[in-house]
Amino acid sequence: MTVPKPSLELVRNVTDEHILRALMRHRRMTRAELAVETGLSKPTAGESVRRLVAAGLVADSGERTAGGRGRGRVGSYYTLAGGDRTAWAISIAPGGVVAEAVDVYGETAGRAEEDAGRTASSDQVATALRAVAERLAAASGPAELAVVSAADPVDRATGRLVHLPDAPFLVGDLDPAEVLAPYVAGEVTVDNDVNWAARAELAARPGSDTFAYLYLGEGLGCAIVSDGRVLRGRHGLAGEIAHLTTAGPGGGATPLIEVFGLLGLRRPGSTAIDVDRLLAAATGTGPRAAGVRAALGEAVRGALTAITSLADPDHIIVGGPWGQDPAILTALRDAAARHPRGPVLCPATVPAPSFAGVRADALTRLRDGVIAAPR
Amino acid sequence: MTVPKPSLELVRNVTDEHILRALMRHRRMTRAELAVETGLSKPTAGESVRRLVAAGLVADSGERTAGGRGRGRVGSYYTLAGGDRTAWAISIAPGGVVAEAVDVYGETAGRAEEDAGRTASSDQVATALRAVAERLAAASGPAELAVVSAADPVDRATGRLVHLPDAPFLVGDLDPAEVLAPYVAGEVTVDNDVNWAARAELAARPGSDTFAYLYLGEGLGCAIVSDGRVLRGRHGLAGEIAHLTTAGPGGGATPLIEVFGLLGLRRPGSTAIDVDRLLAAATGTGPRAAGVRAALGEAVRGALTAITSLADPDHIIVGGPWGQDPAILTALRDAAARHPRGPVLCPATVPAPSFAGVRADALTRLRDGVIAAPR
DNA sequence: GATTCTAATCAGGACCCTTGCCTGGAAAGG
DNA sequence: CCTTTCCAGGCAAGGGTCCTGATTAGAATC
DSSP, X not given: OOSOOOOHHHHHHHHHHHXXXXXHHHSOBOHHHHHHHHTOOHHHHHHHHHHXXXXXXXXXXXXXXXXXXXXXXXXXXXXXXXXTOEEEEEEEETTEEEEEEEETTSOEEEEEEEEOOTTOOHHHHHHHHHHHHHHHHXXXXXXXXXXXXXXXXXXXXXXXXXXXXXXXXOSOSOOHHHHHTTTBSSOEEEEEHHHHHHHHHHHHSTTOOOEEEEEESSSEEEEEEETTEEOOOSSSOTTOOTTOEEEOTTSBEEEHHHHHHHTTOBOTTSXXXXXXXXXXXXXXXXXXXXXXXXXXXXXXXXXXXXXXXXXXXXXXXXXSTTTTOHHHHHHHHHHHHTSTTOOOEEEOOSSSHHHHXXXXXXXXXXXXXXXXXXX | OXXXXXXHXXXXXXXXXXXXXXXXXXXXXXXXXXXXXXTOOHHHHHHHHXXXXXTTSEEEEEEEXXXXXXXXXXXXXEEETTTTOEEEEEEEXXXXXXXXXXXXXXXXXXXXXXXXXTTOOHHHHHHHHHHHHHHXXXXXXXXXXXXXXXXXXXXXXXXXXXXXXXXOOOSOSOOHHHHHTTTBSSOEEEEEHHHHHHHHHHHHSTTOOOEEEEEESSSEEEEEEETTEEOOOSSSOTTOOTTOEEXXXXXXXXXXXXXHHHXXXXXXXXXXXXXXXXXXXXXXXXXXXXXXXXXXXXXXXXXXXXXXXXXXXXXXXXXXXXXXXXXXXXHHHHHHTTSTTOOOEEEOOSSSHHHHHHHHHHHHHHHHHHHHSOO
């Protein structure tokens, strides 16, 4: 039964939710201001505040109105009781860890970063994550919950980073939830960085809710957003395109990731793409660079075709260090134009997109947690 | 603002919805039975019935309880006032048109079929559709709404069948909504038959909400279901896999649909696959048939890889006249096993799946229309 | 000190749901 | 034939929630 039982509790909860969300937007408000903000009557708003104070979700801040405002009776400012609780937004990449603590008002309550060097082992990354959590906990207390972006495929059920055979594995073997457990009271949500980037672009472009996000960097990734939802798949591995069949340099059917091996653009002793070498080889005006760009275009075209065929996006956002390079992007556009339903490619717009995505989700979850609190 | 304004009207609407849905499940009920069924109190249920009768949504059927039931006071049986209104579920395929009228109770109020011959033109199909609508309207009155399955790609915005370049186009140029307009009062919903088949499989397998459906017949189609939702894409063309890059008979990168041309398995003068010839060529024990099966397996493997990479389904359901052939399915399984994240293939289980899908959707929409009626 | 202005509260009324009790009417049993 | 049993339906009271409109409380201004 999807429809709730009719009851007055239902409508009361709706009222309380309006009050709580208004306090999230404005930090401190009097009963009268709350009534105006929510559109409720003054007595109703006042009664809801009384309930919420009794439940411990809202507190009289002690501050009084007056002082320059009007000359009327002093009003009491109310605030959320758990206003100092925070959610953590964390980005884990091979280069290091970035974390921010956000409060229910959406403000940053703390920030910590830890460099891990370009070729860090998974142990080093775990250590960096632990150090960041330690500092953040010291600065702004433990977290209610954490939302994590990782530069590797993430198992949806466990939140662990997983290694797909022969695909780039950048951060390495890691269970963020386990590392963060001492510092986080509630749930730790983990997802792939490309999915978070796609969610950030989704939030940044209202009215555009069906697109794909193609990430071209050390690793290859793709996120599909359809009707405002990110496709995750059974194991959370949707968009792991390394093994997609495409056209290799010789025209033969080749898995996408192997094309970079054939072109000599994978980092030696690693599964990752060597971005620096790729940029050096593919940019410039010579015929050799043009040849590399054409080969990359052909290879990526297979991925674009698959995305277009299966997901029918309105456009494909291309992000990542070499995908956004102007010369390469042009080569990709040329290749895409040779397909009947060639997609529109556009560069990513949100800076630090995956971090923006986790941060927004952390805030949403923190706020929803307050609304869902028993009362 | 996603949360509704708190009001008592909200809770009253919830009550009325419970009463209406109970009457959809049980056809006729007394006030007392409704109270038990909905979990509401007798006065509340009775009051809701009074409101709904006044609004014309519910009617006293005239029937009285008594007669064998208990020995108590006679009760009045109430029924939905619009119980004779119907929604149409229609399947349009090159072979012909099948349509059913369903009422709010989920029962079939009428059925009509019209054969159109194997190689019907789009005009002939339109004529068949009109004839079916005519007969259905004569038998059970005009429809509140219609839900249509078509064996071609469907433009999401307009509901028209669209012709993608060089892809099979089976039914032909047709706007079902226009043909049905004289017979249908409300909305005409059109979608691809493979999407409907996937929705039917989704309903048939509770607990399994992330899979793909691959249709292998005269046309090629694919539906992706993730977290219980069918991926439709910007134009409704998600899953149109004809141009997917795959491995051709010679090992070169080839669009999927062209493989059938290279193998000589497309119907002459048409863009469709010749299923009979394909089955004749690919089944049997000789080495030639095994070779064809291997080529088909390699070609389809590209599609399976793309689906697995992009959508990460739990399993891939294979349907369609030649996809379900045991020998071919075995060849597909062999090919899939050569992929690192090789998907589990299983044959379709729902008979007449796309019709089951439209029928269920028509019923849902008809019922939702009753609930949403002004009162 | 009177006036003005605003926050908070009070009073009254309209709904909506629930529990509990009562009424009407028909079958079953003596 | 009369009484008992049983059940649909209705009535009344009580608890909640919301709203409008009026009133009180307290501080700044004149």
